[in-house]
Amino acid sequence: MRLALVVIFLVVWGLGLFALHSRWQEKQRLRLAEHTSVVATTYRASIAMFHLTTETFIRQVVQRPDVLETFARGLRGTEAQRSQARGELYRRLAAAYADLDQHGVHQLHFHSSESHSFLRFHAPDKFGDALSEIRPSVGMVNRDRQAIFGFEIGRFGLGFRYLYPLLYQEQHLGSVETGVTFRAISEAMARIDPGREYLLTLRRDLVERKVFSDQRKLYIDSPVHADFLIEDPSLKIPGAPRPAIPVLRQLNEQLRRHAEVQSGMLAGASFSLALSHANDDWAVSFVPAENISGENVAYLVAYSHFPVVAELRREYYASFVLLSLVLAGLAGLSWRLLGAHRTLRRDARQLQAITETIADGLYVMEHGGQISLVNPAFENILGYRADEIVGRVGHDLFHVHDGGRELPQADCPIIQATQKGASYHGEELFRHKNGQLLTVELDCQPLNLPDGTAGSVTAFRDISERKAAQLRLLESDRIKGEFIATASHELRTPLTVIQGYLELLLTNEELSADQVHEIETVVYDKALALERIVEDLLDVSRIEAGRPIHLDYNEVDMVREISTIVAQFRKESPRHRFALRLPEQPVVLSIDKFKIVQVLENLLNNAVKFSPPDTEIRLSGEQVGDRFELRISDQGIGILPEDQAHIFDKFHRVDNSDTAVGGFGLGLYLAKRIVEAHAGELQVESELGQGATFTLSLPLPDAS
């Protein structure tokens, strides 16, 4: 990942540098284009200025009737007459030409209609030569009789020409032209746009073909291109171009080797380029000069200081440094962020592992109470899958308040606490997806969410079983307490009787034998009751210790035993009616007679105890399959459904206030264990107020 970051940084850095460099070059290109445009515009402005000067001169001076008449005379008559007229023309216009010359227009030339030179004011000794071949413009102006303008190389070199046809008395006499030397143009340009040096370089082939032979030596090779010439600046004569300053000579050497210059000049392109010499930047602009036919005949080369190059270079390097620093900073931050991200991801994975592996349920709740995260333990404890719960309001879904009350979320103490930034600890009721209520112990902490709102994270654990165990423990403690109280009472009562009767025997010698016997019988019965209590407790102790109940099996006729017990209960409880319906034939079972009798007595005792007087207690026994079933029904108060589930529990008593004999709460517990020790079953059916029916089922001998 970090390698990728380095690669990305390098790529972005490279692209940034490329963009900066392109921007730098583009800016420089635009500034150079401005230079080209300025030079071209200045050149055109200068040409236009001379054009205006010339046009004024032609209209106001040349096209006067007397001048035209003189010119007309010079074109006809004898040679002497023509010479006189030529001299007169020279004389008439000499002063005006001098003034024109002062304005930079150095050439004034009259041509005949046959395009022969008639009079050159700038070279009066040269005349009569044919011009149409060398100077196409002269032929054109005489042919078309339309004024034309443009650069052209003539017998005296190159200049910008302004040609006008001359008509006199509706006759075409010929033409006149003015010419502006490059020096005049460059001086005019310098006045318009100071600060530039100029060089005019002419196409070699045109110069060699057109100028007078004695003029060709005035040209030397162009310092910027082999196919071009310049006027020899070393001649040091008035009007000649100034020698190039040393720095321009150095620049020209660079230009001579510059491929763009060499190809651009041949192609006739306008362009500028930047050069440096001796820590100084220059812009060199190339503007082609076209003749009247649109043919490139020369190049105007303009040199000017170009400090913007240094500015752009500084700007580029500053941007380069800034970009590098910013990117390095970003890369550093990204590097650290990446490290932090890795740590965060590791922490997140660890947190996820923790949340997924901890047994406690965990959920994150947003400000509005919507669940945003749950862990697997949450799903296990409350039965909801994450996709079922996320996004829903947890409080409404699973939070139940005391007694199963529904409480608005705003009133929920957990919500209230976390919205105040406080934590909340406590036990709450959560509802399982299946509706079961769970007691949970939770710890809720406020959580500042990224959007600035306060949410919460809650960890909880299901303590329902622990609570139940606690309840059971409490119940056990309560039962033990009651047992101790009951046992004390149960044990103390027969002991008190025994103690009282024994004191009576010891202190009263006058007791009759019957009385003594009666006392001895009572004491004996109470001793037996104590023994039974102790036996019951021992049985319970054995059962609790995991030891089986000891049974002494005998062949016992259940019909006779039940009848015997019922007969006994009829004597002891005369106010209850006992309806007995048993098989006529003996039903012999292999049982521990003493234990089964104990069960039957317990059941009948309960029936008597919980049945009001004058009610009937019905016993019906019969063989059902391979079992013998005995149903004992009473018409008592019945048993609550919740008590029916615990009625066979140890120490469970339906009516705790009753402390009569057999009120230990062990009777039915032992009865069920004794019956189950015989591979039998003991069940109860009851409706409140409708009495209860206990069904004792014991296997027949073959079955067992």
Place this chain on the structure above:
Amino acid sequence: MFKVLPVALLTLLLVVSPLLAEPLIFAPLPMETPYTVVSQWKPLLDYLEESLGIELEIDYSLSNDEVVDKFKAGKLDLAYLGPLPYLTLREGFPSAEPVVVFHEKSGEPTYTCAIVATDAARESLLELKNRRIALTQPLSTCGYFAVQGLMQNRWQTSLQANRFRYLGPHDEVALAVVRGEFDFGGLKTAIARKYSHLGLTILAESPPFPGLALVANSQRLAPARIEAIRRALLAADADIRRQWGDNIRHGVSAASDQNYAGMRQLPLPASIPQQGNF
């Protein structure tokens, strides 16, 4: 051996010296417009550069006096001088040594000076007094010197009886007359003829003077170098000379101070005014 050694050393010097020396400075006379003058001389100078392996540089002066002064000051190696400037120079600077004299269009190694006027001004000849006369330069053969002589011989008058002014180049004299700014003008005949198509007429012509010469400064140039230049110019054939200016393309002859012996016999004015009289 001892005879061969100096020749060898001289040859070596001739071969090596151009490589070591600075350009030779040549001054033409400002007889015509600067461009005309330079364009006249540039082909000839190129020829010498190519022939002798030397480098020549033109030093353009605005007057003959300036050329003479520079020559005397040792600033020039070569100069193109007419007879009068030469004699003036030679008087105070014996190191001025004629190399070759240039022939006129006629082929003669001499030239003449002329007094010119337009046809319209010919009537002024009836009374040569208080006329406007254009002259070239004080130190020009065809200037005050020739014109004064012609006026005395032809019309028995003098420049002092008229108004004269120095204009400088010969062609400027011709054109000033054409323009009507002067009634007469004095200039080299060959140059005057170049303006006949402007109605300029030659009224009088002087006897021949020694032709304009290329004069070397023997203080700056070794005799061998001067001789080499002379031989190179004499060796130029017609094809080569055709490239030269029309004032100097018609042939050359070897020159020496003896050429000017006749000139020295002429009655020179006691003094030549350095300024015009109007």
